[in-house]
Amino acid sequence: MAINQTENLFDDFAADYDRMINWEERLRREAPLYRKVFSDTGATRVLDTACATGQHAIMFSSWGLEVAASDISSDMIAAAQRNAEEAGGTIDFKTAGLAEIDRVFSPGFDVVNCMGNSLPHLKSKESLLKAFSSVAGVLKPGGFFLLQVRNYHRVYARNERFMPLNSRAEGDREYLYLRMIDLGEEFLNFNIVVLAKNEAGKWSYRVESEKLKPWKFSDIEPCLQKNGFAVSGVFGDFGFGPFEPLESTDLIVIARKNG
Template sequence: MSMDAPDSYARLAYRGLIAWPERLQREAPLFQRVLGAAPSKRVLDLGCGSGDHTRFLKALGFDVTGVDLSESQVEAARAADPEGRYVQAGLTELSGKVEAGQGGAYCVGNTLPHLTEADEVRAFFAGLAACLVPGAPFLLQLLNYDRILERGERTFPVVLRPGEAEGEDTVFLRLMTHHGGGRLTFTPANLRYRPGKEPCLEVVAAQEVPLRGWRRAEVEGMLDAAGFTVRESLGTMTGEAWSATSSDLVLVAERR
């Protein structure tokens, strides 16, 4: 789902570390509630990655265009969905790459923090507003950086999944280094765990990615300035109310 440098996560096999069927089942009610009331079925998947959300929404009857800056991710999405519509583009260049008149949009998977400057976020929101018809919903999800920045959190829970070879596991670590002003270095790492072998734990791939931890008030202010009205502020993709300790920041906005 990244929108920073084109292939920041390409070597990490990021998709395989997500339990997609379970995730989509959890998120389905919110997607259906928000996008089901859209002015039309034409919607944008912004930061589509390998296209799992795109294909899921298509199966629900939406006419989805997937957008991602990563060439490798767009290629993977097209390989899985040859008849789908996928555009390789950054979030800040939507108005020149995507048709206007869209009935809705969503940007999930903590994609927004890859835009590290306020001018970039403002350009994204303004370009998106130009692509949407009045009344179109916009579903935005990112991590709750109000909590992360206040607490100085540096790690996420370890993900452990079966490896490619028998007796091996894949360990996924996600670390953060804080630099002040909401600026972070995100370091995802993919490790191979082989109990009883030498070495028993080895790094397969690791990447340093600059992020900006946008707080709720900052995001809502820039959405408002771009012509959006925030209708709901949630703390998870399953619909719980937002609080300072929520896992996520999920905003349901509407193009004025």
């Protein structure tokens, strides 16, 4: 059994990521929020950051938007490119961390998207500020930044250490994904236990772990303001529910770049 404590847990995780997530169900749940943001803002050019295997970017492209997407992991970007080719979408993919997007894309995006609890991979306030500065650099004046993280107020208050179990069967192979968190004062340790059954019916497991920073709204808002953003909407779930610190599952923030 291997326990891999890494700087980016998702670096070597592209195949598992598409097995772990039920994309059809997830995108069906999230799509109304993106559709509303894109339609309210009249967006035509969208950048999906920390895009992983590109599933959001592919959906946005299927809606007729001009889409670019980036991730710090070249493995994720390779998987995203394969997924986009299969889906027939034309997407400008780049391997780039959040702090580098203003160096790899030309400015003028209407919306920059950062979903799936990606910001906690940025472990210091300085790196959060750099990332937001880079997002501001690629947005047009008046453009929107849409971000989501888990609601860590609730996670900590309820000691929510386990996420729902995900499973996938592929022929004779089976996979189980158990995501669990060790909550610490300043950081948490995020673990994914991957249990895999091979064709011979033999089970094995490995654990992927990464230290994450549980950013809350009170951390995020001042960093947005310092980079010329004003928060224009805060939601607690993808159904536009209000953000309730002790109840909401998500923290979803819509911020407008001044100008």
